Amino acid sequence: MREVRRTVPAPEDLGTAVIGVPTGSDLELDLRLEAVMEGILVSGSVRGRAVGECVRCLEEVVEDVDAPVQELYVYPERARAAVEDGDDEEEIRELDGDLVDVEPVVRDAVVPALPFRPVCSPDCPGLCPQCGARLADPENADHSHEVLDPRWAELDRIKDVLDDRKES
Template structure:
């Protein structure tokens, strides 16, 4: 027990809070943690997130070192996103590496660093959530795609390009002339100078 901390703020029932009591504080001891826990809310980015409550697979190693507990391993998460090109919803999975030293509350590191500079154990508990959150967010793409080869949507009609024939096209008016075309019924587009080959007498 740590005499100088009156209470422990971490809730040991939270899925990403790990208890290191079994590990002991003898440098070199090690313990593996393999478990599936429900994902916390708000894990992800705007267009791609880990659904709250979905399976989060932890494959973690806790290692007792001089100053604290070194956590390393991988976290596997399901992700759900919206494709940045075709706007279709899609699901995927990510596997991210995590590594973090949680220092003992009464260690030299604890005494010589600011509150937010390092992760700390609270009693025997450590909170993996901020570490997992950072790692998962870093691993997620800013512009997620349903498929790396997604062709997206036709700019003319909004249909998926993959489902359209290669010859699919629209008569696209140059935007600079589009306003004039509406006004003059389109003739102005064919020949803005009014001096085309077709209008000249040929014989």
């Protein structure tokens, strides 16, 4: 068994449309490589820091990711046999000589571990639908707009006109 502990730069596009690990930022791999009958079993974890946007208020969200990794890399002849046995070729990771290409496995581990809809806080109230103010900001604590039913607004105008008349 071999242990691999290494910090690598994050590959491009490691994430979703709303959150991801920035390209080139540190990814810590902590992996065990074990020779088994069919090939090499890679297990362990990958850690990194994802940066995204709150889906409610667009504020930056930083999320630590710690994703478990487990993947079997099979010897090419085993892979061929497995495909003949009807296994899905796409799902088989083949060893390339003695090399293990970890990147796709890291991707498969990290992306599903990211929050599907990141939020800056679980009770983020989002943005004001009328003016776009960020409602979680302290200065917007009692933010509101006077909402008038259009029919009442109409009456208000009549009242204004009457008031004007009264004054004159």
